[in-house]
Amino acid sequence: MSETHLQDALDTLKTTGVRITPQRHAILEYLIQTMAHPTADEIYKALEGKFPNMSVATVYNNLRVFREVGLVKELTFGDASSRFDFVTNDHYHMICECCGTIVDFHYPGLDEIEHFASQVTGFDVHSHRLEIYGTCPSCKDVSAKVQ
Amino acid sequence: MSETHLQDALDTLKTTGVRITPQRHAILEYLIQTMAHPTADEIYKALEGKFPNMSVATVYNNLRVFREVGLVKELTFGDASSRFDFVTNDHYHMICECCGTIVDFHYPGLDEIEHFASQVTGFDVHSHRLEIYGTCPSCKDVSAKVQ
DNA sequence: ACACTAATTATAACAATTATAAATTAATAA
DNA sequence: TTATTAATTTATAATTGTTATAATTAGTGT
Numbered sequence: 001m002s003e004t005h006l007q008d009a010l011d012t013l014k015t016t017g018v019r020i021t022p023q024r025h026a027i028l029e030y031l032i033q034t035m036a037h038p039t040a041d042e043i044y045k046a047l048e049g050k051f052p053n054m055s056v057a058t059v060y061n062n063l064r065v066f067r068e069v070g071l072v073k074e075l076t077f078g079d080a081s082s083r084f085d086f087v088t089n090d091h092y093h094m095i096c097e098c099c100g101t102i103v104d105f106h107y108p109g110l111d112e113i114e115h116f117a118s119q120v121t122g123f124d125v126h127s128h129r130l131e132i133y134g135t136c137p138s139c140k141d142v143s144a145k146v147q
Numbered sequence: 148m149s150e151t152h153l154q155d156a157l158d159t160l161k162t163t164g165v166r167i168t169p170q171r172h173a174i175l176e177y178l179i180q181t182m183a184h185p186t187a188d189e190i191y192k193a194l195e196g197k198f199p200n201m202s203v204a205t206v207y208n209n210l211r212v213f214r215e216v217g218l219v220k221e222l223t224f225g226d227a228s229s230r231f232d233f234v235t236n237d238h239y240h241m242i243c244e245c246c247g248t249i250v251d252f253h254y255p256g257l258d259e260i261e262h263f264a265s266q267v268t269g270f271d272v273h274s275h276r277l278e279i280y281g282t283c284p285s286c287k288d289v290s291a292k293v294q
Numbered sequence: 295a296c297a298c299t300a301a302t303t304a305t306a307a308c309a310a311t312t313a314t315a316a317a318t319t320a321a322t323a324a
Numbered sequence: 325t326t327a328t329t330a331a332t333t334t335a336t337a338a339t340t341g342t343t344a345t346a347a348t349t350a351g352t353g354t
Contacts, residue, residue: 019320019331040310055334060311062332076223080342081310092260094268105267113239113254114279120252121241123281130277132261134270166300166351187341202303207342209301227311228341295354302349311340318333324326 005032005088009071016069023047023054024062031072031086037093037102039081075102077131093131098139152179152235156218163216170194170201171209178219178233184240184249186228222249224278240278245286 009028013020026047031038038046044059063084066072075083077095083102091104110128118125135143156175160167173194178185185193191206210231213219222230222240230249238251257275265272282290 021320021332023333053334055336056310057312057335058333074225076225078221078223078229082225092264094264094270096270097273103268103270105264107260107263110257110260110277113257113277116254117239117241117252117279118281121250122284123241123243123250123279124287125279125281126244127281128277128279130257130260130275132264132270132272132275134265134272134274137269140271168301168351170302200303202305203341204304204343205302297354298352300349300351303347305345307344308342309340310342311338313338314336316334318331320329320331322328322330324328 002032005086009086012069012071018065018069023051023058024065026050027059027062028066028071028086031066031084035104037075037083037085039083041081043084095131095133096136096139097133098135098143101136103136152233156233159216159218165212165216170198170205171212173197174206174209175213175218175233178213178231182251184222184230184232186230188228190231242278242280243283243286244280245282245290248283250283 006029009032010020010025013024018024027043030043030046034046036042040056040059040063043063044054044056047054047059063072063074067074071087073085073087075085075093077083079100089106090109091106094103094105095101096103110130114125114128117123153176156179157167157172160171165171174190177190177193181193183189187203187206187210190210191201191203194201194206210219210221214221218234220232220234222232224230224242226247236253237256238253241250241252242248243250257277261272261275264270
């Protein structure tokens with residue numbers, strides 16, 4: 001399954017005329033395999049073993065390329081650095097305000113609100129972004145024990 | 148109307164034990180009056196005339212204070228700097244991907260999806276964030292003319 | 295008006311990201 | 325397969341948004 005994701009991604013690069021370098025291959029592979037919505041620096045550190053000479057700039061450059069081609073989404077929260085998410089089917093993010101964990105969940109698209117907003121504002125709608133914030137089960141446990 | 152907003156905000160500061168300084172007064176006033184969802188730097192520049200000696204740090208510090216007290220929301224998009232929004236009643240943001248304009252629109256809360264997500268993930272839900280991206284009417288006009 | 299403490303200022307530090315230029319390399323066609 | 329060429333990587337410096345620090349200033353309750 002993640003194999004086909006990788007293959008599809010590589011095909012996308014090919015058809016859009018983006019060269020497939022070992023670094024790009026590795027970054028994509030890592031993004032697809034991880035569940036962690038990593039930062040650029042985390043990706044950089046994760047691939048340090050395989051590519052001791054890789055520059056941080058390469059990670060940033062390629063994440064930008066992937067985003068432009070639509071393979072990757074950039075998530076910006078309040079904190080310092082962006083997180084990156086390989087684009088699969090539609091899903092939203094539930095974020096723990098205590099420990100920062102991000103969990104994916106699926107929900108039917110919010111067409112209704114998109115349509116409403118378009119009517120009210122006169123904008124053409126392209127996309128939307130939704131995140132839900134709360135406390136994850138394990139942080140709930142911890143705070144229960146502390147009390 | 149914005150008068151009462153300001154008064155309410157000052158009351159909130161008083162009851163939470165946050166000192167009311169001329170700088171804080173001015174920042175709040177500016178945030179309430181503007182429709183522009185400004186960045187910290189824009190606020191700083193807007194108040195330069197009134198407070199020639201004010202430091203950027205003061206703007207950042209006070210925006211953090213206001214956020215902690217619940218008077219202000221911090222909006223982080225893909226671009227470099229955060230934008231700040233005085234909290235009134237619930238509204239969402241429609242953002243033009245062409246020129247960056249942010250327009251508010253009202254919509255009944257998304258309780259259903261919050262509840263669903265809570266069920267699926269086991270999180271306690273605190274809040275959510277929704278933005279819709281598109282093209283504003285004036286950018287549509289421009290691109291129509293160019294063609 | 296005084297004292298106490300928090301807030302402001304000026305400055306430096308920091309951290310994420312981007313720009314630059316030289317060296318390398320993937321893709322293409324001969 | 326090899327030569328060519330333009331894209332990519334690397335190393336480094338620069339930039340920018342934001343935060344920390346320490347000294348000075350100024351609100352607020354008495």
